[in-house]
Amino acid sequence: MSLVIHRLQQVSSTQDEARRLVETGEVGPGHVVVVDEQTKGRGRFGREWLSPVGGLYATFIVARHPLISLVSGVAVLRALARFGVAVRLKWPNDLVVDGRKLAGILIECKNEVALVGIGVNLREAPLDTATSVRAAGGTVKRGELIVTIWEEMTEAVASEDIVGEYRTHLATLDQPVRLTLEDGETVEGRAVDIDPEGRLLVETAAGVRAISSGECSHLRS
Numbered sequence: 001m002s003l004v005i006h007r008l009q010q011v012s013s014t015q016d017e018a019r020r021l022v023e024t025g026e027v028g029p030g031h032v033v034v035v036d037e038q039t040k041g042r043g044r045f046g047r048e049w050l051s052p053v054g055g056l057y058a059t060f061i062v063a064r065h066p067l068i069s070l071v072s073g074v075a076v077l078r079a080l081a082r083f084g085v086a087v088r089l090k091w092p093n094d095l096v097v098d099g100r101k102l103a104g105i106l107i108e109c110k111n112e113v114a115l116v117g118i119g120v121n122l123r124e125a126p127l128d129t130a131t132s133v134r135a136a137g138g139t140v141k142r143g144e145l146i147v148t149i150w151e152e153m154t155e156a157v158a159s160e161d162i163v164g165e166y167r168t169h170l171a172t173l174d175q176p177v178r179l180t181l182e183d184g185e186t187v188e189g190r191a192v193d194i195d196p197e198g199r200l201l202v203e204t205a206a207g208v209r210a211i212s213s214g215e216c217s218h219l220r221s
């Protein structure tokens with residue numbers, strides 16, 4: 001399926017713009033909304049995603065998939081690798097280089113589709129804890145990266161072993177971790193595996209917990 005690109009200059013968030021276009025029926029699977037700048041970019045758990053001109057801010061509209069979080073992480077990782085940028089995954093789908101975040105993914109659902117919002121620091125890292133494609137030694141044009149992410153997403157969706165591939169790139173494995181769950185509960189332990197549903201298995205003092213959603217910190221840098 002070829003990609004239909006909707007390019008805009010400035011929006012509050014590509015997630016909101018994509019949702020609006022899905023509601024009006026103007027976009028569907030195989031479309032992407034990309035902007036130069038977001039005034040209210042958002043990350044997971046309601047955090048702000050700083051979105052100055054020069055970064056990649058895009059929302060891909062894709063058919064729902066039970067492992068879309070893993071599929072998207074692997075697709076962005078493979079796309080960056082094609083431009084010489086070696087990243088690893090921090091559960092569930094942060095893309096990191098030496099523990100510094102280079103890209104993030106926010107997934108929301110609307111009707112029959114998933115809105116896969118991807119932010120990549122291309123030239124600048126807007127935070128001290130972050131890094132960028134340039135700092136990691138890569139060069140890539142935004143448009144080329146968008147098309148490459150789409151190609152990799154199409155392949156990853158069809159993969160028969162996306163969990164296996166995801167596992168090989170997961171920097172979180174064997175790490176001592178702290179997870180903050182959506183209800184505020186904190187879970188600490190060692191990340192031991194990913195189960196077939198994409199949940200992180202954490203060995204705690206009280207036994208192994210399967211975590212499906214949460215904010216993950218690696219306790220060893």
Ligand code: BTN
Pocket residue numbers: 012013014015038040041042043044045047049056057058059094103104105106117118119120
């Ligand atoms: C995270 O790591 O917390 C997810 C960050 C996702 C940022 C992207 S930028 C494009 C899309 N629009 C948004 O408002 N957020 C996502």
